[in-house]
Amino acid sequence: MSHRNARLTVHGRRLLVERVRAGRPVAHIAAEMGISRATAHKWVRRWRAEGEAGLHDRSSRPHTTPHRTAAAVEARVCGIRRDRKLGPARIGPILGIPASTVHRILTRHGLNRLAWLDRPSGEPIRRYERERPGELVHVDIKKLGNIPDGGGWRTVGREAGDRNRQATTTERRSHKPVIGYSYVHSAVDDHTRLAYSEILPDERQETATAFWQRAQAFFADHGITVERVLTDNGSCYKSKLFTRTLTAAGIAHKRIRPYRPQTNGKVERFNRTLLDEWAYRQPYASNAERTAALADFLHGYNYHRCHTALGGKPPISRVNNPAGQYT
Incomplete structure (x- = not known):
């Protein structure tokens, strides 16, 4: 240029x-x-x-680089990085080469950041994005412990938190909420990152199916026609009821390979954001208080939160501009 x-x-x-x-x-x-x-x-x-x-301008890259590190050495650097997850300062002394050279080799092969590697296999993560809204929707469930009335240990400390938990647990006969778990069901559109979530009492097939029907209506209200749904291999998603519901709506159901949650990465990343910016953002005094805060989080996420994969814009901007051209 x-x-x-x-x-x-x-x-x-x-x-x-x-x-x-x-x-x-x-x-x-x-x-x-x-x-x-x-x-x-x-x-x-x-x-x-x-x-x-x-x-037109040509690349300034030389045709040959006589002093470039030998291919065999580069292969050893990459092998150590994948197998042992060591950095340049550790790999350099092992192979007898400068750490700066190791860093250049890792950068050249896309291995310079551990965040870009799949930890179990050591292979670079292959990222993808669907071309249009609704082409693929990721669905998943996040299990969260309930908060006793008066606050859990994060709010009032271990001793008082234990007393609140025991007091709430003993109120089973009064039909008040008992300590247990809540299940956050979420659906995220692959292209726009538009998200829909609900806090439900379980992860049974009837619950998951009813959630999906409401999620589908949410996407339809935003002009998104769902073509495919991607889930993990949970029992509720493997049920005939869930599959039949999708088929009746003309939606293809895809499941990830076993033990490969990164395939469902859009909703997995959303779950992490959910924990950081909603569930653990502040100490809550009760489960009801945390539940009530979910609506504000979702509104902020869909309409105001900047997303690096969307050019620094919120998901709603891509819903209104499916081509993804930002000005």
């Missing part, structure tokens, strides 16, 4: 060629355009040899 003070851009080079083709001397044209004769002759030669393509 030309620098900001460049005398010749691609347009300027075309003008140079046009004037030369008109029969004018190259030296005169170079003087008019404020460039040297050697530069003018260079672009004329490239145009005669390559045509229009010769007027």
Whole structure:
């Protein structure tokens, strides 16, 4: 790419060629355009040899690099990185090469950040994104411990939290909530990252199926027609009821490979955001208080929260602009 003070851009080079083709001397044209004769002759030669393509900038990368690290050494660096997850400062002494060289090798092979690696296999994570809204919706369930009335140990400390938990547990006969678990059912559109969540009492097939029907209506209200749903291999998602419900709506049901949660990565990442920015954002005095805060979190996530994968815009911006072209 030309620098900001460049005398010749691609347009300027075309003008140079046009004037030369008109029969004018190259030296005169170079003087008019404020460039040297050697530069003018260079672009004329490239145009005669390559045509229009010769007027565009070329890569500054050299054709050969005689002093580049041997391929066998690079392979060993990458192998140690995948197998032992060591950094350049550790790998360098093992192989007898500078840490800076190790870092360049890891960068060249896309292994310089552990966050980009699948921890079990050590292979770079292959990221993908569907081309249009509704083409794929990720669905998952997050299990959370209930909060006793008066607050759990995060709010009031271990001793008082234990007393609150025991007091709530003994109130079974009064039909008040007992300590147990809540299940956050979530659905995230792959392309837009638009999310829908509900806190439900269990993860049975009837509960999961009813949740999906409400989630589908939510996406439909935003103009998104769901084509495919991706889930893990939980029993509720393997049930005939869940599959039949999707099939009746013309939706294909896909399940991830066993022990590969990263395949369902959009909703897994959403679950982590859910914990950081809602469930554990502040100490809650009761389970009802935490439940009530979910609606505000979802509104902020869908309409206001910046998303790096969406060019710093919230999910709703891509719903209104499916092509993903941000201005």
